[in-house]
Amino acid sequence: MIELEGLTKRFGSTTAVDDLSFQVRPGVVTGFLGPNGAGKSTTMRMMLDLDNPTSGTVRIDGKHYRELEEPLKYIGALLDAKAMHGGRSAYNNLLCLAQSNRIPASRVAEALDVVGLTAVARKKTKSFSLGMGQRLGIASALLGDPEILMFDEPVNGLDPEGIHWIRNLMKTLACQGRTIFVSSHLMSEMALTAEHLIVIGQGRLLADTSMADFIHENSRSYVRLRSPQQERLRDVLHESGFTAVESGNGTLEIDGATTEAIGELAASHQLVLHELSAQRASLEEAFMQMTAGAVEYHAHSTGEAAPPPATPPGPQWGQSYQSSKGA
Amino acid sequence: MTTPYQQQAPYQPQGGPAAAYSSPIPVRDAHLGDALASEWTKIRSVRSTMWTLGVMIVLMVGLGVLSAVVVSAADADLEGQSVLSLGFFGVLLGSICVITLGVLTIASEYGTGMIRTTLTACPSRARVLTAKAVVFFLLVFTLTTVITAIVGGLQTLIVDQGSSTGEDWFRATVGIALYVATLGLLSLAVGTLIRHSAGAITVMIGVVLLPLVLAMFMFSESLRDLQQALFEYSIPNQIGVLYDTAVTESGPAGWDPLWIMLGVTAVALAGAYASLNTRDV
Numbered sequence: 001m002i003e004l005e006g007l008t009k010r011f012g013s014t015t016a017v018d019d020l021s022f023q024v025r026p027g028v029v030t031g032f033l034g035p036n037g038a039g040k041s042t043t044m045r046m047m048l049d050l051d052n053p054t055s056g057t058v059r060i061d062g063k064h065y066r067e068l069e070e071p072l073k074y075i076g077a078l079l080d081a082k083a084m085h086g087g088r089s090a091y092n093n094l095l096c097l098a099q100s101n102r103i104p105a106s107r108v109a110e111a112l113d114v115v116g117l118t119a120v121a122r123k124k125t126k127s128f129s130l131g132m133g134q135r136l137g138i139a140s141a142l143l144g145d146p147e148i149l150m151f152d153e154p155v156n157g158l159d160p161e162g163i164h165w166i167r168n169l170m171k172t173l174a175c176q177g178r179t180i181f182v183s184s185h186l187m188s189e190m191a192l193t194a195e196h197l198i199v200i201g202q203g204r205l206l207a208d209t210s211m212a213d214f215i216h217e218n219s220r221s222y223v224r225l226r227s228p229q230q231e232r233l234r235d236v237l238h239e240s241g242f243t244a245v246e247s248g249n250g251t252l253e254i255d256g257a258t259t260e261a262i263g264e265l266a267a268s269h270q271l272v273l274h275e276l277s278a279q280r281a282s283l284e285e286a287f288m289q290m291t292a293g294a295v296e297y298h299a300h301s302t303g304e305a306a307p308p309p310a311t312p313p314g315p316q317w318g319q320s321y322q323s324s325k326g327a
Numbered sequence: 328m329t330t331p332y333q334q335q336a337p338y339q340p341q342g343g344p345a346a347a348y349s350s351p352i353p354v355r356d357a358h359l360g361d362a363l364a365s366e367w368t369k370i371r372s373v374r375s376t377m378w379t380l381g382v383m384i385v386l387m388v389g390l391g392v393l394s395a396v397v398v399s400a401a402d403a404d405l406e407g408q409s410v411l412s413l414g415f416f417g418v419l420l421g422s423i424c425v426i427t428l429g430v431l432t433i434a435s436e437y438g439t440g441m442i443r444t445t446l447t448a449c450p451s452r453a454r455v456l457t458a459k460a461v462v463f464f465l466l467v468f469t470l471t472t473v474i475t476a477i478v479g480g481l482q483t484l485i486v487d488q489g490s491s492t493g494e495d496w497f498r499a500t501v502g503i504a505l506y507v508a509t510l511g512l513l514s515l516a517v518g519t520l521i522r523h524s525a526g527a528i529t530v531m532i533g534v535v536l537l538p539l540v541l542a543m544f545m546f547s548e549s550l551r552d553l554q555q556a557l558f559e560y561s562i563p564n565q566i567g568v569l570y571d572t573a574v575t576e577s578g579p580a581g582w583d584p585l586w587i588m589l590g591v592t593a594v595a596l597a598g599a600y601a602s603l604n605t606r607d608v
Contacts, residue, residue, distance in 0.1 A: 045608070048443075052607060066450045069356050069357050070354050070355070071447065071449075072447075073350040077447055080440055082439070082440055083439070083443045085436070086439060087373045088372045089372065092369075096366070097445075097448045099361060099364040099368055100364070100445075101357060101361065101449075102361050146350055147350060
């Protein structure tokens with residue numbers, strides 16, 4: 001259990017983290033979401049007592065981080081894949097961490113085995129790719145077999161297989177009753193792994209909710225369909241009281257309908273359908289709308305990060321995965 | 328197939344699922360000994376340690392023996408000075424290597440980001456810095472004592488004039504080693520304060536060489552006193568004092584250089600502790 005209370009961090013006149021209070025509960029994966037520069041990493045650094053808060057406190061199982069004896073046995077963190085000495089081998093990088101917390105040296109080999117780096121254990125870490133660096137960082141987090149795990153953007157630099165692996169790893173770790181706190185700027189990624197969600201923007205808490213509630217409140221569900229007889233289809237839909245919106249590429253989208261209803265309707269009028277699918281989405285869009293206000297004031301992010309609220313939602317990142325998950 | 332690492336099944340510890348997980352590895356109070364073991368692993372597992380100490384050994388032995396050979400070949404008169412003082416140039420240049428290693432011991436952690444991992448594993452800043460200082464100091468002190476003893480032995484064999492007293496030997500080995508290792512500690516403290524390898528090494532080389540260089544160019548009569556002080560208290564001259572070959576008559580004598588260096592280093596280390604405790608990483 002991690003508790004944050006009124007956590008604030010100012011760098012000069014800029015406020016990176018602004019009066020943040022929330023709890024990270026054990027046994028679930030808690031997603032920590034926010035756009036770039038929202039203060040996620042600063043918050044995580046304060047949780048690990050690397051940065052001193054301007055005000056407020058962080059408690060880990062009721063204690064300050066500095067009061068923890070052998071903290072690697074309580075909390076393992078992946079902050080930055082490159083936070084290792086490149087001239088040292090993977091094994092030695094982990095060994096010196098293990099020694100400082102009197103973790104048996106055999107755990108080093110085990111942790112390397114878990115992340116699949118056994119073959120390169122004796123290689124200098126500067127030759128590692130970003131993905132291998134991430135794996136090494138995860139190994140260092142797992143070293144003390146801790147109760148709490150914190151991952152800052154763990155999927156960065158991982159290949160699809162690696163991303164799949166880290167998702168499963170986090171779920172497995174949570175199932176064992178551990179507290180998992182994972183940050184990301186990708187809502188779609190969070191939707192697949194996190195059960196609880198904490199969203200921040202500009203250092204302020206925007207949402208502290210379960211993932212199911214977030215999806216329920218923020219995602220719109222609709223039916224997508226394509227047909228070679230689109231004109232007739234639209235008439236039929238209109239007569240039956242459905243509002244179809246064209247979304248490009250000859251695709252129609254109908255809010256608040258079920259695939260069963262539309263399918264039967266099409267069949268009864270003997271219309272050919274090339275596609276009929278239930279769509280659930282777009283969490284990414286909901287997230288962007290939620291954080292839009294927070295992002296806009298960022299001088300460096302006016303152009304690319306500005307959300308496109310007016311455009312109708314096209315197929316989104318992770319959407320296909322979600323629909324397949326639902327199936 | 329082409330990846331150099333294999334996927335493993337999701338992590339399954341022996342303990343099995345529990346309502347709230349707790350690590351099966353027993354937790355007890357961590358102490359300095361663990362941090363010392365950790366720092367020893369760190370210092371022995373990077374190549375920069377081998378390089379800086381290797382070059383130091385080459386310089387100390389090479390220049391020490393070379394000076395002795397030159398003196399012996401030229402049949403020069405040491406004018407009553409101990410043969411051991413021929414080790415001076417090797418030690419002076421070797422100390423630059425010690426400075427480099429001292430700075431790198433901490434500043435390389437800032438350069439690579441390792442410091443965040445280190446402090447996450449051991450949140451007590453004082454313990455981390457103490458462990459680094461102890462490991463570094465003992466390593467440099469032991470090595471320098473051994474090397475200066477070997478070099479002194481070789482010099483005594485090569486040059487057969489004058490005799491070195493026990494006091495000469497003690498100062499030229501243990502005294503020099505204490506001085507060089509403390510200079511290294513000062514570098515470690517400066518590295519902690521500056522957090523940047525190149526910057527801290529430059530500062531330390533400036534500390535060693537600049538007073539002497541400045542003094543050389545102070546021709547004005549009004550600066551005579553300052554010039555004298557810079558000469559006397561410059562680090563090369565103080566190393567000379569330990570060898571009893573100081574270029575000046577007044578100023579520090581005997582073991583004074585070591586006390587001065589210890590005092591300066593204590594102040595710098597106090598600053599380093601305070602800085603590490605209060606600053607963000």
